[in-house]
Amino acid sequence: MDASDGALVTRARVGEADAFRALVERHSRPVFRLAFRMTGNEQDAEDVVQESMLRAYKQLAKFDQRASFGTWLYRIATNCSLDLVRSRKRRTEDRTAASGGGGGEVEDPVMTVASQDPNPERMALSGEVRERLTAAMDGLSAVERAAFVLRHFEGMGIEDIGRALECQPGAAKHSVFRAVQKLRRALEPLVSAAR
Amino acid sequence: MNHLSPNHLSEEELILHYYGEDCGSPAQERHLDQCGQCRALYASIERVLNAADGLPVPARDPEYGARVWQSIESRIPARRRWWARPQTWRGVGAAAAFAALLVAAFLAGRLYPTAHKPAPADAMADRQTGERVLRVAVGDFLERSQLVLIELNNADPASQLDISAERERAAGLVGENRLYRQSAVHNGNTAMAGVLDDLERVLVDISHAPAQLSPADVESLQQRLESAGILFKIRVLGTNVKNRQEPAVERSAGRQKL
Numbered sequence: 001m002d003a004s005d006g007a008l009v010t011r012a013r014v015g016e017a018d019a020f021r022a023l024v025e026r027h028s029r030p031v032f033r034l035a036f037r038m039t040g041n042e043q044d045a046e047d048v049v050q051e052s053m054l055r056a057y058k059q060l061a062k063f064d065q066r067a068s069f070g071t072w073l074y075r076i077a078t079n080c081s082l083d084l085v086r087s088r089k090r091r092t093e094d095r096t097a098a099s100g101g102g103g104g105e106v107e108d109p110v111m112t113v114a115s116q117d118p119n120p121e122r123m124a125l126s127g128e129v130r131e132r133l134t135a136a137m138d139g140l141s142a143v144e145r146a147a148f149v150l151r152h153f154e155g156m157g158i159e160d161i162g163r164a165l166e167c168q169p170g171a172a173k174h175s176v177f178r179a180v181q182k183l184r185r186a187l188e189p190l191v192s193a194a195r
Numbered sequence: 196m197n198h199l200s201p202n203h204l205s206e207e208e209l210i211l212h213y214y215g216e217d218c219g220s221p222a223q224e225r226h227l228d229q230c231g232q233c234r235a236l237y238a239s240i241e242r243v244l245n246a247a248d249g250l251p252v253p254a255r256d257p258e259y260g261a262r263v264w265q266s267i268e269s270r271i272p273a274r275r276r277w278w279a280r281p282q283t284w285r286g287v288g289a290a291a292a293f294a295a296l297l298v299a300a301f302l303a304g305r306l307y308p309t310a311h312k313p314a315p316a317d318a319m320a321d322r323q324t325g326e327r328v329l330r331v332a333v334g335d336f337l338e339r340s341q342l343v344l345i346e347l348n349n350a351d352p353a354s355q356l357d358i359s360a361e362r363e364r365a366a367g368l369v370g371e372n373r374l375y376r377q378s379a380v381h382n383g384n385t386a387m388a389g390v391l392d393d394l395e396r397v398l399v400d401i402s403h404a405p406a407q408l409s410p411a412d413v414e415s416l417q418q419r420l421e422s423a424g425i426l427f428k429i430r431v432l433g434t435n436v437k438n439r440q441e442p443a444v445e446r447s448a449g450r451q452k453l
Contacts, residue, residue: 014359017271024267025260032259036252050267057271062351133250151214152247158216173211180210184243191242 005069013060020060024053027070031077037149038081039088040138048084052077074154075164078146082165085142129190136186140179143167147175148183203230209237213244293332294374326382330436333375333387337433340368340394344426347401352414359406366402369395390432397425 003011003022011019028049035048055076056063063072137145146165150156156164162172204212204223211217212227227233343364350356376391397420408416420426 010357013357017268020271021264021268024264028260028263029255029257032255033252037250042253049263053263053267054270061356062354064354129246130249130251133247137250152244153250173207176214177207177210180240180244181206183247184240187243187246188239191246 006065009060009063009065009069012057020057023056023069027073028053030070031073034074034077034149034154035081037153038078038146039085040134044081044084044088048077048080051080055080071160078150078164082142082146085145089142129187132187132190133183136183139186140182141175144175144179144182147172148179151176202226204233204236206236206240209233209240212237213240293328293378296328297378326384329375329378329382329384333379333391334433334436336368336371336375337429337436339364340372340398341426341429341433343368343401344397344420344429347413348417348420348426350413350417352410352417354410356408356413357406358401358404358408362402362404362406365398369398369402372398387432387436390428393423393425393428397423 003019005023005026008019008023012023031052032045032049035045035052036042039045039048052073056073059076063069137148140148143165147161150161150164151158158169158173158176161176162169165172165175167175204227208217208223212223217223227237343361347358347361372391372395376388376395379385379388379391400419401416404412404416
């Protein structure tokens with residue numbers, strides 16, 4: 001029988017590398033899904049997974065074992081994703097400024113999703129809706145995107161989103177609202193036409 | 196302004212309704228059933244959010260976690276058990292060599308004929324050699340003790356702390372400490388013996404502490420370390436030991452050149 005997360009954390013804390021390895025193997029895929037939705041880029045999501053696992057290992061002593069390891073790890077991954085998206089945005093802005101201030105087109109990293117293989121999920125959306133949705137997600141601020149991903153895809157409650165993003169529940173709720181409103185403005189004409 | 200009219204539901208209320216986060220009153224529910232305008236807005240929100248469900252995520256096979264582990268394994272800082280750490284075995288080796296030296300010195304003193312008492316100059320040289328060996332061994336021991344104390348001193352006092360690993364290491368260090376303290380007393384090095392005496396008490400306390408410390412226990416332990424000033428004393432003694440080792444090494448190198 002597989003050991004529980006709590007038992008593995010206890011063993012990892014006293015230096016059992018195999019215990020931490022089991023936690024990494026168990027949680028990497030869901031963390032990747034979260035990171036991909038947060039960053040919109042496959043390579044960035046891979047980086048977030050690795051960085052989150054390393055941060056989790058370094059902070060194991062601070063983990064309160066009464067809490068869920070998965071939720072705690074998600075919080076770390078959320079912060080890693082936010083850090084990455086913000087630094088990417090800064091880099092993009094710097095490049096834009098360096099190239100003369102918005103005249104030329106800057107390649108949008110979110111649009112350069114590496115894997116374009118068709119799968120049932122991809123097929124479910126028409127190409128145009130998918131592209132518009134991806135672009136609209138990219139139009140969200142880092143916090144709006146994070147709040148929306150945690151609410152919509154991870155099913156997290158507003159209070160938990162506030163804790164994960166280290167903001168008040170009211171601020172978390174408004175980030176979700178703004179995200180949905182922006183997505184609706186961008187997608188409504190298309191999804192209505194597709195009915 | 197998001198309210199369409201005092202009676203209509205706002206876009207925010209409808210988003211919360213979609214996610215089941217609202218505390219929708221029966222009046223609101225009734226309004227949504229009866230108001231075509233609100234129903235249309237809700238349907239629009241529903242369509243967009245349902246479409247978002249299909250946002251594709253590249254698939255990862257079941258071996259993905261193993262690959263992540265392989266890529267980070269080399270970057271995982273060492274958190275091995277105390278007995279698996281190279282410095283522990285270095286310390287055990289140093290302590291064993293030092294103990295063997297003491298036994299050899301004791302036996303030599305016992306077995307050597309009393310008629311062949313060494314000249315005072317030879318006795319002084321032996322004593323200086325013993326001091327040097329003690330200083331090298333103690334320098335290494337102090338570094339390892341300091342690591343345990345620093346880890347505990349820097350722990351977050353706001354959360355519960357598992358100190359099983361530190362306890363084991365402290366228990367391992369107590370025996371070594373006793374040996375060095377007795378040797379320091381024997382050699383008349385009262386300053387070193389005093390610091391090792393203080394350190395021994397702290398190490399014994401840590402080795403007998405519970406494996407899980409509450410935030411209050413962590414704070415109390417950190418206050419104890421602070422009030423005993425033990426980390427400072429170890430650092431000073433360690434520096435003194437190191438400074439006195441270096442001239443000895445230089446002298447020995449000088450002799451070799453000659």
